[in-house]
Each structure stands twice: as C-alpha cells, then as structure tokens.
Amino acid sequence: MTEVATTQERHAEAVRLRRAFPSGATPAQALTAVQDKAIATLTTTGKWPPNFAKDAAKAHAEAVVWDAEVVALRRAEAELQHEAESIRDDMAPDVLAHLGSRLAEILKAAKDAGTVLGDVTTADEAIDAGGDALDAWRRLTGLVADLRNVRAAQWDVLRSVSHEGERALLRKWADEGHGEVRGVRLDNIPLHVRAAVRNGSYGTAQVVWLAHSDAAYVPTSFADLEADVMAAEGPVVYDDHGPVFDMNPRVVLIPVPAQPDTSRDPRPYID
Known part of the structure; x- marks a missing residue:
C-alpha cells in the first residue's frame, strides 16, 4: 500500500509540474513567428531584417529546449499514471x-x-x-x-x-x-x-x-x-442469441374430404 501511495504522489507531482510549466511554442511555431515578422518588415519598409538568421536561430534553440521539457513532463505524467494503476491493480x-x-x-x-x-x-x-x-x-x-x-x-x-x-x-x-x-x-x-x-x-x-x-x-x-x-x-442467465424459437417442423393434419351423399337418386326427376 505504501508503494501505491508513493507512486501516486509522484504522479501528482508530475501533474503539478506539467500544469505549472510556462506556455511556449514548438520549434516550427517559433520559426514561423520570426519569418512572419521579417516578411511584415519587408512589406512595410522594403528592407529585410539584417538579424533574421540570428533571431531565427535563437528562437528555434529556445523553442527546442521548451518543447523537449514539456514533452518529457507529459511522458513522465503518463508513465507514472500507468505505473500507479499497474501497481494498484496488482496490489x-x-x-x-x-x-x-x-x-x-x-x-x-x-x-x-x-x-x-x-x-x-x-x-x-x-x-x-x-x-x-x-x-x-x-x-x-x-x-x-x-x-x-x-x-x-x-x-x-x-x-x-x-x-x-x-x-x-x-x-x-x-x-x-x-x-x-x-x-x-x-x-x-x-x-x-x-x-x-x-x-x-x-x-x-x-x-x-x-x-x-x-x-x-x-x-x-x-x-x-x-x-x-x-x-x-440466484444465477443470472444471459442469452447472446436473443429469444429462443422452436424451429422444429410442425405437423399439420390434412382434413379428410367429406364423403359423397349416396342417399339421393342421381337420375333426373321427370314429372
């Protein structure tokens, strides 16, 4: 039980760290922001920013560090949650x-x-x-x-x-x-x-x-x-096939035809 509590505490700490981690941009988002700014400068002034390469490299490097840490925190949270659930189930x-x-x-x-x-x-x-x-x-x-x-x-x-x-x-x-x-x-x-x-x-x-x-x-x-x-x-009975129907062939009796009436004279009546 102590092992379960310890793992749950560590998972809770991973959740806290991930939620408290400052928001940021991925490397692709950081480069796009620098590019958009440079294009806007060229559009408004007719000049390309001389520090574009330096700004792009700096933004990309910072974004790589941020992205690596936030991904690691998310992995830590998921893995500790899985470990806590596994230990809990085992114990x-x-x-x-x-x-x-x-x-x-x-x-x-x-x-x-x-x-x-x-x-x-x-x-x-x-x-x-x-x-x-x-x-x-x-x-x-x-x-x-x-x-x-x-x-x-x-x-x-x-x-x-x-x-x-x-x-x-x-x-x-x-x-x-x-x-x-x-x-x-x-x-x-x-x-x-x-x-x-x-x-x-x-x-x-x-x-x-x-x-x-x-x-x-x-x-x-x-x-x-x-x-x-x-x-x-009492036992609960489940039927995965739905209601049971009687599929045996039915025997239907064929009615016997009525016998002809022989008590009357079949010859035509002549007055």
Missing part, C-alpha cells in the same frame, strides 16, 4: 484482504463492547449506566468511524480496478445492500443496514448488527462479489 487483492482482516478486528471489538453494553443502545443510556458501559459505548462509537473507513476503502478499491460496465454494477449492488455479508439474502438484511451501505451513514446499530451477523466480509475482487450476488439472488 488490489492484498489491499482488500487487509481490509477484510481489519473489518474482522473491528467487529470483534464491537461484539465485545456490545456484550458489556447489554441492553444499552443510546448515548444517554450509556451515560446513565456509567462505568464499563460508558467506556464500552465510547469504544463502540470509535469503531463506527473505523467501519466507515473500511467500507469506503472497499468500494474505492473495487471501483478503481473495474471497467465502466463493472462500476455500474458495483453502484447497483452497493445500493441494494450487497458487499456487507456473505450468504445472506437481501430480504434478511435490515433496511437500516442496507441504507447505511447506500449512503455510508453507519451508526452503532449497524456496527452491532454486522458484529453479530458472523457473516460480514470484504469482497476480495469484483468476481468474488459477483459470485456472492448470484448466490444471494
């Missing part, structure tokens, strides 16, 4: 695993605090109880901030290593309440916990619920989260 599983371990520590501490608190569920009740209950409440409220940080980091890492289509799914799944507990259907997750996932407004109630769920986790990858979503909601 994402380790970062998510670390967040999972940190989540387990937070929830264990929350469960311990909840055991001490017993029926105490508000700050006023903790103050009234005093002693160990008040200390446990203070620990629990501190764990709320820790949980928020872990969940925010979780979604940031998952989004950073996912492409645009996957990021849209991540937003959808987070809004629905996925990515909190494994193996639990959304219908069995309290609405207040699902709301906390959607807007990051975790409180003591959400921490306590997660601590006692024994199923809270941090997905180790997009695929890990996707598998959990499918397990919780």
Whole structure:
C-alpha cells in the first residue's frame, strides 16, 4: 500500500509540474513567428531584417529546449499514471484482504463492547449506566468511524480496478445492500443496514448488527462479489442469441374430404 501511495504522489507531482510549466511554442511555431515578422518588415519598409538568421536561430534553440521539457513532463505524467494503476491493480487483492482482516478486528471489538453494553443502545443510556458501559459505548462509537473507513476503502478499491460496465454494477449492488455479508439474502438484511451501505451513514446499530451477523466480509475482487450476488439472488442467465424459437417442423393434419351423399337418386326427376 505504501508503494501505491508513493507512486501516486509522484504522479501528482508530475501533474503539478506539467500544469505549472510556462506556455511556449514548438520549434516550427517559433520559426514561423520570426519569418512572419521579417516578411511584415519587408512589406512595410522594403528592407529585410539584417538579424533574421540570428533571431531565427535563437528562437528555434529556445523553442527546442521548451518543447523537449514539456514533452518529457507529459511522458513522465503518463508513465507514472500507468505505473500507479499497474501497481494498484496488482496490489488490489492484498489491499482488500487487509481490509477484510481489519473489518474482522473491528467487529470483534464491537461484539465485545456490545456484550458489556447489554441492553444499552443510546448515548444517554450509556451515560446513565456509567462505568464499563460508558467506556464500552465510547469504544463502540470509535469503531463506527473505523467501519466507515473500511467500507469506503472497499468500494474505492473495487471501483478503481473495474471497467465502466463493472462500476455500474458495483453502484447497483452497493445500493441494494450487497458487499456487507456473505450468504445472506437481501430480504434478511435490515433496511437500516442496507441504507447505511447506500449512503455510508453507519451508526452503532449497524456496527452491532454486522458484529453479530458472523457473516460480514470484504469482497476480495469484483468476481468474488459477483459470485456472492448470484448466490444471494440466484444465477443470472444471459442469452447472446436473443429469444429462443422452436424451429422444429410442425405437423399439420390434412382434413379428410367429406364423403359423397349416396342417399339421393342421381337420375333426373321427370314429372
């Protein structure tokens, strides 16, 4: 994680240097400016500037130096960005695993605090109880901030290593309440916990619920989260060929023609 932060800091410095670099002209633009000035002088005075060659050489040399540095800064920015993204992608599983371990520590501490608190569920009740209950409440409220940080980091890492289509799914799944507990259907997750996932407004109630769920986790990858979503909601079936039509030949019965009526005399009737 330190390596990622260091590379990101260096990339940010390259961006700062490139933006702060003074504007200038390319060698071709610098020569064109000197030529235009000389032509304008000849047009208005009838004389060619005697220092044209010296001015052109100076302008070109300065432009070459400017252009070389600005190109180098742009390359540095692009290469450091690529390096930072590459390191981030390579280390994402380790970062998510670390967040999972940190989540387990937070929830264990929350469960311990909840055991001490017993029926105490508000700050006023903790103050009234005093002693160990008040200390446990203070620990629990501190764990709320820790949980928020872990969940925010979780979604940031998952989004950073996912492409645009996957990021849209991540937003959808987070809004629905996925990515909190494994193996639990959304219908069995309290609405207040699902709301906390959607807007990051975790409180003591959400921490306590997660601590006692024994199923809270941090997905180790997009695929890990996707598998959990499918397990919780049922497999998603995709058909790349559109709707299925029955192409088997149909058997159409040919109606049997009516039998001729032989009950009548076919001979003509003569009165």
